[in-house]
Structure formats: C-alpha cells, structure tokens
Amino acid sequence: MREPLDDLDHRLLELVQNDAGRTLHELGEEVGLSPSAVQRRLSRHRGSGLIQRQVAVLDPEAVTSTMFALILVALERESVEHHRRFHERVQDMPEVQQCYSLAGKWDYALLVVASGIAHCRAVAGELFLSDDNVRRYETMPVFDVVKRGLEVPTRWPERQ
Amino acid sequence: MREPLDDLDHRLLELVQNDAGRTLHELGEEVGLSPSAVQRRLSRHRGSGLIQRQVAVLDPEAVTSTMFALILVALERESVEHHRRFHERVQDMPEVQQCYSLAGKWDYALLVVASGIAHCRAVAGELFLSDDNVRRYETMPVFDVVKRGLEVPTRWPERQ
DNA sequence: CGTGAAAGTTTGATTGT
DNA sequence: ACAATCAAACTTTCACG
Secondary structure, three states: OOOOOOOHHHHHHHHHHHOOOOOHHHHHHOOOHHHHHHHHHHHOOOOOOOEEEEEEEEEEHHHHEEEEEEEEEEOOOOHHHHHHHHHHHHOOOEEEEEEEEEOOOOOEEEEEOOOOHHHHHHHHHHHHOOOOOOOEEEEHHHHEEEEEEOOOOOOOOOOO | OOOOOOHHHHHHHHHHOOOOOOOOHHHHHHHOOOOOHHHHHHHHHHHHHHEEEEEEOOOOHHOOOOOEEEEEEEEOHHHHHHHHHHHHHHHHOOOEEEEEEOOOOOOOEEEEEEHOOOOOOHHHHHHHHHOOOEEEEEEHHHHHHHHOOOOOOOOOOOOO
C-alpha cells in the first residue's frame, strides 16, 4: 500500500500541494526532470491514491459574508451505530467543511462555514436539536483564519 | 471587491472546488457552456482573487504514519504584538496545517499533522515551552478524519 | 530516464446574438 | 456585454531507444 518515495517524489509532492496548476515542464525544471518523467511519477501517485484529487481553493472573504466556527461535540451514547449516523449527517451538510473525531472529553470537532451568526446557530440546531444523542456542544466563532490548508508533509524535517 | 456571480458561476465554482482537474470542455458540458466561455469565467475569478489557487490533495494515510491533533491555546497577554508573533511562528511550522483565532475562552485552535504522539508532543513543545506567553493549552489527538476539505459554498441552500 | 510525435487542451481573435 | 467558433500555441501522453 505504501510505495517508496525518493527525494524527487518528495519535492514534486511538496510543489503540487502548493500549486497544482503548473505545467509538467515547469515542475520538471524545478526538480531537474523531463516533463514525461514528472508525468510518470504524478500519475503513479494518482493511481496509488496518494494524490487523491485536485481542487480549486476559494477565498472565503471574497464569496459572500462568510464566517467560520469551531464546534466541539460530546455524544450521549457511543455505539458504532451512533457514530455512523453522526458521520452521515455531517457528510450531508455543506456547511460542515471539516469533521474530526477526537480522543478526550470531546468526541468531535467540526469546522463550520456559515453566512453569519444566525446561520451558524441554525446549523448547530440542525445538527444537535434534532439529534437526541448529543450530550453537549460548544460553539467558538472564528475571528481570523491565520493559516489554512490541507498540506501534509511527506517527510519530516531534521527533528521529529 | 465582490463581483456579481450568476447561476453558471456558482455551478462552475462548485465543480472546481470538488475537482479542478477537469477540462474546460467537460466543465462546459456540465453547465451548458462552450470551453472558452468557461475559460473566460474561471480566469476572471482567478484574476479577482476569488479562486486563490489550485492544489493537489494527498491522502494523509498513504504518506507515512501520520496523525492529526487539535490543539487549543490560550495566551497570557494579548497585545497586537503578541498575536503577530504567534501568527508568524505558526506560519513557519510545517506541522501546523491550520490555525484559527477564536472568540471565547480559547484564543487559537491549531490542527497539527505529525508522525506520531512523540512528534506531536515535540511540536507542542516547540510552540509553547519556548514561548512564555502561552497561558494554557490542550491537545486532543484525532482518531478519525470524518470530513476534510476547504470547500466554501458560494451561495446558501434554501434555508439560512 | 529522455526524446519526439500524436492527441488533447487552452487561448485569443473574430464574429454573431 | 457575453457567447460560440475556429485556428494557433501549448501541454500532456505514450511508444521507443
């Protein structure tokens, strides 16, 4: 399942995680490879599932009046079935941009995008008021997006 | 700063946020437009900054043994200068994938990617032990990534 | 891995609505 | 003001060395 990556793979993956709009030629120049060699490597990574997809990232400020909020959730009962149902709902709500299940006193962290406080409240309502299995939740509105990305290091710096 | 978007723009933006690897022809078919009409709209959105960039999304599982953790942070003193310094550090750490400043008892939420618990602890250490301005922090390891994206609705569903 | 030819895609000028 | 068409330029793809 996990292929070996050489230095060139690491550098290419770093580049395309930052900007996937560059040509094979440009990427090749950067790492010292021909366009077709770059192509071969990238399509191998796409085939293996390492590269899942390519997406356009929008500026949330530029769209419409947009706010983010972090919502922490604790469930009442924790059967596999309860978790599965929660996952399904979360997947179906376009306002939920991210959802992580957690170790500790909270079961989930949700990052929600909404058009304002009222909308945010409506989303929380839809998630929780109609689900008798939520024990507690806490909404923290986001003031500022300091850093935002999905970039994953494919190797770690000298420390670690 | 905010241009008017028509129905076609909304649909195109929705499409490219999910998959920016499709051809102008394919996108055009989907919405009923010629490739060059799609092109004109997308490059307008790129020019205006609405579309910030195009990135490749990797599967964190496929890379190396990867774990996520949510870290909540409360600062000691809250001058503009203290916040600025905190932002700078966070930007420079590849392990910090996302960082949001919050309203409420916590000042920041950080989503961290690390190679394991030990690495995660080292990252927390680097952030906090060497900064006398962090009052308190709480690390919550992520069990499961339920949903993960940067997709922003450009218009809201019927409710809101 | 690189080369190069073939296939496909993007770009922009032009014309029409 | 915006869309379609078409041809030129560029990019990707793939067989071969």
